[in-house]
Structure formats: C-alpha cells, structure tokens
Amino acid sequence: MSLVVNRLTKRFGSVVALDDLTFEVAPGQVFGFLGANGAGKTTTMRIALGVLEADAGTVTWRGAESRRLPRSTFGYLPEERGLYPRMRVLDELVFFAGLHGLPPDRARREALAWLRRFRAEDLAGRRAEQLSKGNQQKIQFIAAVLHDPAVLLMDEPFTGLDPVNVALLREAFLELRDRGRTVVFSTHQMEVAEALCESVAIVDRGRMVVGGPIREVRRSTGRRTVRIAVAGDHRLPWLAGVPGASVISAGMDRTTVELDTGVEPDAVLAAAVAAGARVLHFEVADPSLEQVFIDHVGRPADEEVHLAPVAEGAA
Amino acid sequence: MRPGTALGNAWLVARREFSERTRSRAFVFSTLLLAGLAVVVALIPLGVRLVDQATISRVAVSSGEPGLAQEAVTTLGTFLDAPAGNGAGGGKVFDFVVYGDAGAAVQAVRDGGLVASMTVSRDAHGGLAFTVFNTGALSADRAQLLQIGAFAVGVLDWTRANPGATRPFVTPTFSVLDAGASAAGASGSVAFDAADYASRRIVGIVFVVLSFLTLVFYGLWVASGVVAEKSSRVMELLISAATAPQLVAGKILGIGLAGLAQVVLVLMPAVVALLGSGSIGDALLGPDAGTGASLSALSPGLLLAFLGYFVLGFALYASLYAAAGSLLSREEDLQTVALPLSIPAVAGYFPAVLALSGSTSWTIRLASYVPLWSPFVMLSRLAVGRVQPWELVLSVGLLALTVPLATLLAVRVYRAGVVMYGQPLTPRTFWRALRGA
Numbered sequence: 001m002s003l004v005v006n007r008l009t010k011r012f013g014s015v016v017a018l019d020d021l022t023f024e025v026a027p028g029q030v031f032g033f034l035g036a037n038g039a040g041k042t043t044t045m046r047i048a049l050g051v052l053e054a055d056a057g058t059v060t061w062r063g064a065e066s067r068r069l070p071r072s073t074f075g076y077l078p079e080e081r082g083l084y085p086r087m088r089v090l091d092e093l094v095f096f097a098g099l100h101g102l103p104p105d106r107a108r109r110e111a112l113a114w115l116r117r118f119r120a121e122d123l124a125g126r127r128a129e130q131l132s133k134g135n136q137q138k139i140q141f142i143a144a145v146l147h148d149p150a151v152l153l154m155d156e157p158f159t160g161l162d163p164v165n166v167a168l169l170r171e172a173f174l175e176l177r178d179r180g181r182t183v184v185f186s187t188h189q190m191e192v193a194e195a196l197c198e199s200v201a202i203v204d205r206g207r208m209v210v211g212g213p214i215r216e217v218r219r220s221t222g223r224r225t226v227r228i229a230v231a232g233d234h235r236l237p238w239l240a241g242v243p244g245a246s247v248i249s250a251g252m253d254r255t256t257v258e259l260d261t262g263v264e265p266d267a268v269l270a271a272a273v274a275a276g277a278r279v280l281h282f283e284v285a286d287p288s289l290e291q292v293f294i295d296h297v298g299r300p301a302d303e304e305v306h307l308a309p310v311a312e313g314a315a
Numbered sequence: 316m317r318p319g320t321a322l323g324n325a326w327l328v329a330r331r332e333f334s335e336r337t338r339s340r341a342f343v344f345s346t347l348l349l350a351g352l353a354v355v356v357a358l359i360p361l362g363v364r365l366v367d368q369a370t371i372s373r374v375a376v377s378s379g380e381p382g383l384a385q386e387a388v389t390t391l392g393t394f395l396d397a398p399a400g401n402g403a404g405g406g407k408v409f410d411f412v413v414y415g416d417a418g419a420a421v422q423a424v425r426d427g428g429l430v431a432s433m434t435v436s437r438d439a440h441g442g443l444a445f446t447v448f449n450t451g452a453l454s455a456d457r458a459q460l461l462q463i464g465a466f467a468v469g470v471l472d473w474t475r476a477n478p479g480a481t482r483p484f485v486t487p488t489f490s491v492l493d494a495g496a497s498a499a500g501a502s503g504s505v506a507f508d509a510a511d512y513a514s515r516r517i518v519g520i521v522f523v524v525l526s527f528l529t530l531v532f533y534g535l536w537v538a539s540g541v542v543a544e545k546s547s548r549v550m551e552l553l554i555s556a557a558t559a560p561q562l563v564a565g566k567i568l569g570i571g572l573a574g575l576a577q578v579v580l581v582l583m584p585a586v587v588a589l590l591g592s593g594s595i596g597d598a599l600l601g602p603d604a605g606t607g608a609s610l611s612a613l614s615p616g617l618l619l620a621f622l623g624y625f626v627l628g629f630a631l632y633a634s635l636y637a638a639a640g641s642l643l644s645r646e647e648d649l650q651t652v653a654l655p656l657s658i659p660a661v662a663g664y665f666p667a668v669l670a671l672s673g674s675t676s677w678t679i680r681l682a683s684y685v686p687l688w689s690p691f692v693m694l695s696r697l698a699v700g701r702v703q704p705w706e707l708v709l710s711v712g713l714l715a716l717t718v719p720l721a722t723l724l725a726v727r728v729y730r731a732g733v734v735m736y737g738q739p740l741t742p743r744t745f746w747r748a749l750r751g752a
Contacts, residue, residue: 013747049555051734072319076555082548086335098327099556101319143552 002026003048003066003151003182008057010043010206017043018206021057025184025199027150030177032193032200032214033186034293036301040206041186042079045153049074061151072100075149079156079186081140085129089115089139092128093146100147107146114142118168134165141169145176152176154185158192170196188301190289202293209296218286221295222261225288226268227254229281238275242267248291254281258291324557328565329572332540336573346580353585356521361592372430372457373410374447375420380437383472384413387435390471391464408457409464421448424494432494433461435468441476442485443469448494451516451672462489516671519698522621523667523691525578530628530690531660533574534636538656539649540566541640541729550733559730563722567633574629620697623711628690630718632660634725641732642744663688667695684710686717724749 003025010018018040025031033041046052048059050067059066061073083092090111097107115121118138123131131139137160145152158166173183173196187193193200194214201211210220226245230236234255239245244260245268257268265284272279293301336342376391378384388411396407412429414420420432431449438444445465447458469487476482544550553562639652666682670692683692683702689710696702731748 046734050558051554051730070319071556071558074555076552078548078551078555080548080551082551084331084335084544084549085547087331095327095331096552096556099319099324099553101323140552 002062003184004058004060005044005048006058006060008044008047008059009055010040010047010052011055016206018047018054018057021203021206021208023201023208023211025182027062027182028177028180029198030173030183030196031185032197033184033203034188034190034193034200034289034301035186035203036188036297036299038205039203041203042155043206044203045076045155045184045186048153049076070101072147073150075144075147075152077141077144077152077154077157079159081133081137081160083128083136083139083143086127088124089126089128089131090124093139093143096143097146100149102147110146110148111142114146117172118142118165134161137161138165138168141172145172148181150181152181152183152185154183156187157185158187158189166192190293190301194289200289202296204297210292214289215286218289218292221287221292223287223291223295224259224263224265225285225291226257226259226265227281227283227285228257228268228272228279229254230272231278231280233277236272236277238271238277239268241275242271258287321558321561324561325565325568328557328562329569332566332569333573333576336536336570337576342573342577346577349577349581350584353581354588357585357588358592361595371407371410372453373412373428374461375412375414375423375429375432376435377414377417377420377432378435379417380435383435383437386472387411387433387468388413390468391461394467395460395464408460421494424448424450427452430457431461433465438485438488440485441482443472443487445487445489447489447491449491450494453491455514458491465489515699518617519671519695520668522617522698523664523671523695525582526621526625526628526691526694527660527664527667529574529578529625530632531657533570533629534632534656535649535653536570536574537566537633538636538640538643538652539646540570541637541733542643542646542649545641545643545733545736546645554733559726559733563634563637563726563729566637567630567722571626571629571633575625578625617697620694624690624694624714627711627714627718631686631690631714631721632656634718634721638725638728638732638748641729642735642748644736659687660691663691667691670695671699680706684713686714689714 005021005023008018008021009016021040021044033044035041043052044059047054048066050069050071053067061069066073084095087095090108093111093114094104094107097111098104102110112121112124115124118141120135120138123135123139128136128139137157141154141157144154157169161169170192173185176183185196197214199211199213200217202209202217210217212220225248228236234252235250236247236255236257239247239257242263244263245257247255248258249256259265259268269279269282287295290300376384376388378387391409391411395409414423414432417432417434420429420434423429424432427450431447431453434446434448436444436446443465445461445468447453447461449458453461465487466489470484473482473484544553557565636652636656639656640649643649643652663682663685666679666688669676670679670683675696679692679696682688683696683706685692693702693707693710697707728745728748731750735744735748
C-alpha cells in the first residue's frame with residue numbers, strides 16, 4: 001500500500017493551484033516531486049499533511065485518508081524555514097518531537113544522536129537565532145525526522161545547503177529509505193532528483209506532466225541521446241546530414257546529441273564514419289531529467305511560474 | 316497529559332508559551348511597572364482622605380416636625396464644626412442647610428448640588444431617626460461624623476424634651492440610603508453603609524480597569540504571538556505537527572496563564588499597600604475607624620466572579636485576537652488589528668464605569684448581558700451589588716455559549732489564515748479564511 005495522490009484539485013480564488021493531480025509513491029522509496037516554483041508542490045504536501053483542504057480528490061497513505069491519520073505519520077520539512085528564534089536548539093527539537101508524541105527523555109536522546117550525525121552537537125545549547133541558515137535547515141530537518149515518521153515530506157530540502165551538507169542530507173535520505181521510510185521531496189534541481197530518486201513526478205501548473213520510475217520518465221519523450229567523442233572537430237559538422245539530430249552540448253571531451261523520435265542512433269554513427277571522422281567514444285543514453293522536463297514543460301524548472309498572487313506560499 | 320494527544324499537545328503549546336512569555340524581558344519590566352502603578356492606585360484612597368480634609372460637604376437637613384431641622388442644623392454645626400476634637404483635624408467640614416422639602420433635598424443630591432440630604436423624623440417612642448441620602452459622594456469618614464453628630468442631636472433633643480428625664484433615652488437610628496437607586500426605582504430599599512458603598516466602588520473600578528486592560532493587553536499578546544510564528548515561519552513546522560484547535564487552545568491557555576500570573580504579581584503588592592494604607596493614614600491623619608475598610612467589599616464571591624469573567628472573557632477576546640493575528644503576515648501589521656479589536660472592549664468599558672455610579676438604566680443592564688461587554692459591565696454591577704440572580708445566570712450563560720462559538724470561528728480562520736501570506740487584512744480576506752479557502 002502506498003501514498004496515493006488521487007485527482008487532487010485545489011483553487012485559490014481564481015487561480016487553479018492543483019488540477020486533477022494524480023500520482024502514487026511506493027512505500028520505502030525516495031520519490032522526487034519535480035516542478036518549477038508555483039507548480040503546486042507545496043500545496044500538494046500541505047493537503048497531504050491536512051493543513052489545507054482539497055476542493056476535490058484525496059491523499060491516502062496505506063488506504064487511509066491522510067488528514068484522518070495522526071500527524072505523526074508524517075514528517076515535514078517546509079520550504080520556508082523557521083524556528084522559534086529565542087529557543088535553544090535542543091529544547092526546540094524536544095518541543096516539536098513532543099507534539100508528535102515523543103516523551104521528552106527519548107526526544108532528547110534522539111535529538112542529540114541526530115545532531116551528532118550532522119556534526120552539529122555544539123548547536124544543542126544555542127538559540128536558533130544564533131545559527132546560520134544552513135544550520136537552521138539542519139535543525140529543521142532533524143525536527144521533521146525525530147519522531148521517526150513513516151512518510152517524510154520535504155519541500156525543497158537541498159536549497160540553500162552547501163555541498164558538504166547536501167551530501168550529509170543525501171546520506172540521511174538513503175538511510176531513512178533503507179529503514180523502510182518513504183521519502184517524498186520536491187525540488188526544481190533535476191540533477192539532485194536524478195541522483196536520489198527511484199521514481200519521480202513532473203508537475204506543471206498543478207497538472208501532472210509525467211511520472212513513474214525514473215528510467216521510464218527519462219524515456220517518456222521518445223527521444224534518445226548520443227554522447228560521442230571524435231578526434232578533431234568536436235562541433236560535428238557532418239551531423240547536418242542526419243535529419244532529426246541536434247547538438248545540445250558541445251565539448252572537447254564529449255558532445256551530446258539529441259535525437260528526435262524515430263531517429264536511430266546508428267544513423268549518427270554511420271554519418272560519422274561516412275564523413276571519415278575517427279570515433280573515440282560512442283554511447284547511447286536516455287535524456288537527462290532536465291531535458292525531459294524542458295521537453296514536456298517547455299522551459300527549465302528553475303524558471304519562475306507566475307500565478308496570480310492570491311496565495312503566495314500556498315502554491 | 317500524554318504528549319501527542321490533543322490535550323497533551325495543547326498543554327505542550329501552552330507550557331512553551333507560558334515559559335517564553337514569563338521569561339521575556341518585556342514581561343519582567345511590564346510586571347514591575349504595573350505593580351508600581353497598582354501600588355500608587357492602591358494608595359489613592361489615602362490621598363482622597365487627605366484631600367477630603369480640605370473640602371466642605373454641603374448637607375441638607377429636613378424634617379416633618381417644625382423646628383427640628385433647624386435645631387439639628389444648629390447642633391450638628393456646633394458639634395461637627397468645632398475647632399478641635401472631631402477627629403478630622405479641625406476646621407469646617409460641613410455646611411448644613413435647612414430644606415423645607417425632603418424630596419427637593421434628595422433631588423438636589425441627585426443633581427449634584429448637595430453631597431447628602433439628611434431627613435430627621437421622630438419615631439413612636441420619641442426617639443429620632445436620621446436617614447441620609449447620597450449618591451456615593453459622601454465619604455465613609457464623613458458619614459461616620461454625621462452619625463456622631465446625629466447622636467449628639469438625639470441627646471440634646473432628649474434632654475430638652477425631658478428635663479426631668481421621665482422618658483428613657485432612645486438611641487437615634489441612623490441609616491445611609493442611596494439616592495441614585497431610589498430614583499431608578501430598582502432596589503430603593505437597599506440601604507448601604509456608606510463605607511461599604513465606597514469600598515464597593517473602589518473594588519469595582521479596580522476590577523473593571525483590570526479586566527479591560529488584561530483582556531485587551533493579553534489579547535494582543537495572543538495576536539502578536541501568532542503573527543510572530545507566522546513571520547518567523549516556524550508556523551509551517553508547527554501546523555504540520557499539531558492541529559489548529561490544539562495550537563489555538565494552547566496559545567490562549569498559555570498566554571492566559573501568563574497574564575493571570577502577571578495580574579497576581581501586580582496585585583499582591585497593591586493589596587498589601589491597600590491593607591497598610593489604613594494604618595499609614597491613621598499615623599499621618601489621626602485615627603479614624605472609617606478607613607482601612609477599602610477592601611471590605613472584596614468578597615470571595617466577587618473575586619470568583621472576577622476570575623470567572625476573566626477566564627471566559629479572555630477566551631472570547633483571545634479567540635478573536637488569535638483569528639486576527641493569523642491573517643497578518645508581519646508584526647508591523649499588528650497595529651491594523653489592535654485598534655479595531657479594542658473598540659468592542661472600549662464600548663463595554665464605558666457602561667461598566669457608569670454602572671459603578673449605581674445606575675441601573677436599561678442600556679447598562681442590556682450591556683451586562685452582551686458577551687463582549689459582560690466581563691466588564693456585569694462585573695461592575697456585581698461590585699456595586701445590584702444584580703438579580705437570573706441576570707447573572709443569563710450573562711454568564713450567554714458568555715459561556717459564545718466562547719466555544721468564537722473559538723470555533725477562530726480555529727477556522729486560523730487554519731486558513733496561517734498559510735496565507737502577504738494579503739491585506741480586509742473583510743474579504745477574513746471571509747475567505749472563514750470559508751477555508
């Protein structure tokens with residue numbers, strides 16, 4: 001039984017934030033929820049948490065409607081980070097764990113263990129207002145996982161973290177998955193999703209664009225990619241003779257060529273040989289998530305979508 | 316209470332709120348400041364007594380028996396305005412005027428031209444009966460002086476009428492009636508001891524001011540607490556961990572308890588000052604049995620009523636403040652709700668003050684049933700003591716019914732409001748939040 005988002009619809013005034021959105025997350029998976037800002041990721045998570053009510057549709061976890069489940073079923077890392085500024089970190093963590101039903105002594109033990117793994121034991125006695133943004137984010141992550149929820153909903157968890165902390169967080173994600181927890185995170189950084197997720201859903205303006213296991217999603221456009229390295233001119237002038245093939249990134253080392261649906265990779269290799277180019281490397285690959293996203297949505301994921309300003313922070 | 320349950324979570328939120336409030340510097344400073352002010356207020360009666368020494372009370376004397384009024388005026392004047400020995404530190408304190416018509420004299424008291432009107436009559440045994448009508452302007456000290464004077468009039472009247480002392484001396488009766496109440500006809504037969512009446516008014520005004528300040532002030536704490544959680548964005552984490560009813564209930568409870576703690580801390584030194592002011596006054600101004608009684612009206616029942624109305628009133632006002640706070644995004648916006656939300660409280664404050672003067676007009680009676688106002692107005696009416704039991708039941712009943720309704724409404728607005736950002740606080744926003752959109 002899995003986390004099922006079923007025909008979810010939500011309007012804010014005249015703005016449609018979610019339009020019949022449907023997808024499914026298998027338990028024990030790391031799932032990427034991909035879309036530009038304003039695509040409806042936060043709204044979906046808030047509905048799943050019971051913070052917002054859907055106009056239509058449901059979110060269920062193991063067959064039960066999520067808003068009827070105890071809140072401790074979920075751990076939530078909001079996109080907008082915030083803590084009680086004057087509270088000490090450990091007190092803050094114990095407080096939030098307490099709301100999820102964890103007794104204080106156990107919460108304190110678990111909190112200290114998590115702080116240690118994030119190499120942040122020294123933060124325990126500090127006030128939240130004294131922490132850097134990255135550290136605040138770590139504390140918020142700990143607050144979300146301290147009660148060991150079955151499902152983790154993380155809204156843009158990697159935004160604003162330095163590479164060291166990104167690596168720590170990725171490790172934590174994978175460890176949680178290995179412990180059977182379901183991790184759903186939203187992002188507009190496709191390379192992060194590519195590296196972590198077993199499945200993804202791409203949403204745009206509240207509508208599902210494509211979703212499923214990552215391999216299927218990458219093949220969903222029907223296009224394929226060829227990575228080729230030739231001795232000499234890497235701009236591949238002979239490629240002009242292959243209809244439906246275009247260079248999307250040219251490099252001294254490798255050049256990536258995108259093929260339209262129906263164009264066989266062999267045609268590229270044949271054209272190279274025919275032109276007398278010495279092929280050093282030839283690889284057929286699926287397009288990157290970034291390319292898939294652009295193909296489906298028509299623009300990169302980090303481009304802002306402007307919805308009417310009815311409910312900033314709710315869309 | 317177990318963590319994670321609805322009650323447990325509300326309690327957890329309340330505890331956090333209470334500890335953050337009471338540990339804040341603002342709390343410590345405001346408590347010290349208010350406690351200082353309360354001590355000053357508590358010493359006001361002493362100041363009034365001091366000022367009282369210098370004022371002259373104009374009192375009408377009338378009687379149905381020819382010559383008796385004039386005779387009483389002469390005796391009272393000689394006796395009470397003697398240069399020394401009247402306990403008031405000497406000097407003229409009364410100005411007695413003979414009035415032919417007792418009704419006209421009482422009317423003059425109501426109009427404010429006279430402090431009191433004294434009617435002298437003779438009972439069946441030949442003894443004198445003194446009835447003093449006043450609207451509360453006659454201080455306890457002076458009422459007591461009048462009683463002493465009345466006794467003197469009685470003695471002289473007895474010696475004059477019975478040179479041979481054939482009739483035994485009958486102690487004159489002396490009662491102070493409320494002229495205001497007689498006019499309203501509500502409970503004219505209620506006789507007030509002047510000292511008691513003054514004390515009731517003091518206690519009443521203290522309670523009314525206290526209720527007003529606490530409901531508005533701590534209500535604003537609730538709104539500012541909610542806005543602070545929104546502006547720091549901790550709300551996002553909070554609302555995913557606890558439900559809106561748990562958060563609203565916890566906040567109201569925590570801030571309510573912090574407020575109550577402050578009230579107790581502020582009042583304790585004031586009560587000590589009030590209790591001590593009698594002895595201080597006696598030391599400064601000479602002994603006087605009339606003082607030190609300022610707290611006599613502070614009955615356990617009234618204290619219970621204050622607590623009851625504080626709890627219910629605070630729950631009502633705090634719900635409104637929580638709802639309003641949830642619709643704001645920045646703490647700077649608090650001013651936009653502070654004024655409109657204080658309007659109902661101010662509107663209730665005025666009838667409450669009027670009620671203290673003993674007025675029982677229908678507008679004041681009505682105001683004492685209206686839930687937003689009853690915490691002030693009914694309290695004030697209770698303090699001066701003119702409330703029928705059914706009125707109290709109606710007032711508390713309506714308030715107790717309104718509180719859960721207001722809390723439900725607040726929770727509904729709060730649930731939608733806390734995830735709304737950057738929108739102007741207009742009736743439309745409120746309406747949308749109420750609909751949960």
